[in-house]
Amino acid sequence: MTAADWYDDFATRQAHGVSPAYERLARAVARDETLLALLGTVPPPKRQPNLLFAVVRLLGGPVHSPSDFAAFVHANWPAVAAHLTTRATQTNEANRCALLLPVLASLPQPLALLEVGCSAGLNLYPDRYSYAYGTHRVGSTGPLLTCTATGAPLPTALPTVAWRAGIDLNPLDITAPADLAWLDALIWPEHAHRRTRLREAAAIAAADPPHLVRGDLVDALPALAASAPRDATLVVFHTSVLYQVPDEHRRRFTAQVGVLPGHWIAVEDPEVLTYPDLPPPPADVMHKNVLALDGKPLAWTRGHGEGLSWFAS
Template identity: 55%
Template sequence: MRSRPSGTADAYRRFAELEAHGNSPTYEALSNGVAADPELLELLDLLPPGKRQPNLLLAAVRHLGGPTASYREFRAWVLAHWERVRAVMLARLTQTNESARCAVLLPLLAALPQPLALIEVGASAGLCLYPDRYRYAYDGAEAFGHPDSPITLPCRTSGPVPPPCPLPTVTWRAGIDLNPLSASDPEDVRWLESLVWPEQRERLTRLRGALSVARGEPALLLRGDLNATVRRLVAQAPAGATPVVFHSAVLAYLPGAARQEFVRTVRELPCHWISNEAPGVLPGLKERLPVPVPAGRGVFLLALDGRPVAFTSPHGQRLDWFAREPGPGSTAAPGPSHPMPVT
């Protein structure tokens, strides 16, 4: 088959290098394999741009029971079962739900006026809506948090991180998602498990623990587009609680105009706003950074009310608080759209 330049090949190569490397040798090898495979790239490029992501392909294959031990077996299986793989990729979204992101949100949440009404946009199964129900171990220190938590979230930090305790008091939890997943639905749970990378047994244990927390205290999860629904949820927050709209690994899925609309809306609403997204996804934030974005590793940028405060690692394992204040605001447009977001 003829070979041709493909943005998809670049995306798979970047995924291998920046995300899978050091985290999943299996995914690193498979995504490097896809990046150099014109036949698979050709099939992927027939999918809509938002459906070509490495995480979506790899999770779909595992969801269907395909082999991942070697690229040779993987590619043969994918080619033989492409219609089934394609159907799962079209039907499902990369909805990786990582409760460990609560460890990077916690210092901001703990510093806000309590109690809190939490509203997560792009909530998946809502596992980040329980920051007060988990335990935490920062920098290897003794864990603290909810005594009944089935999981402990480890996080390395640097810089002047505000104290993450006492834990926030959460009186209301609500979320919006295009496709809310249910912690009580076995098929949704199986998809969430397929999204956890193969070697990451700890993440699987954490996912199962967080799902049990969510099952025990279901949040209000609405189906809808975040721009169409966020006002309604903020208006529904109970009186006497501080409404906090937050999101992580979500806005990269939206086109630039929709991101700008969200920023305009959330700034007008009577709420605090916490964003945890790749740098450049949100209009104006990257321009205010007091330090350059670290090269060679995937990072997210944590911000409170549009003010950058820290770099975080995309799955919540690191929190690097800025020692310097951010620069003045900017009216810059959002960065390029990210058709293959970090999940």
């Protein structure tokens, strides 16, 4: 896939109907030969639309006008390129816990949560948030996570978490203003509700920081999993992470996590983590991930946790 194709795909499958500003920018970049040439000077994984847009936001650049955006990138390319090469899309969307909750609540309690690609670890606190699946409510404290659920076995209680830890190549410190600013920059421009939720979730994590390990998902996983308490159910999980992992390394990870004791929850694009005989996704939303437990697909999901459509028996 060329960079132009990537930006067109982002506009169609992710930004359309979700972020008008990013849809306009992505389509403009896909047709701007000078911007595409600049992107061609950084490694292919660093040409990702959401990464470029977040870097420009972090640097104080405009994202609502494609022409102003292009002018800013040209004028500030050395700084933009430096951030592209050193940063990653570490979107730490707490609302994705609403996708995990139906599965987490169904497992033997208490849980030992281990998140791969944890960013700042905000998804390690599903027991500290409250949830609204339409009129169905669970929990009464912390930020309210909202999710439209079709056919899902909705939980009636929050999970009990005895231990929480995470792995990331560059774990973020939620108490560090610079790291919080990067998480804010990754939120799409129209999504003020997500910025409010980020700060509410950040306050919870800052008050009881998780154990985050800097390391590779394959190399660091066995030792960290082995340190989980034996009287808790180990749950290794990740959401929208594996697209950043090279194919062979991804295969090593899935083989490894599949033989660990406990359970494995994945929320990933089915083009990245494939499953045979998936039913077609709902027609009303363009971009979908698949929620799976121990390699068995359960539901189609929205990218930021806004909805899930259950299809497993």
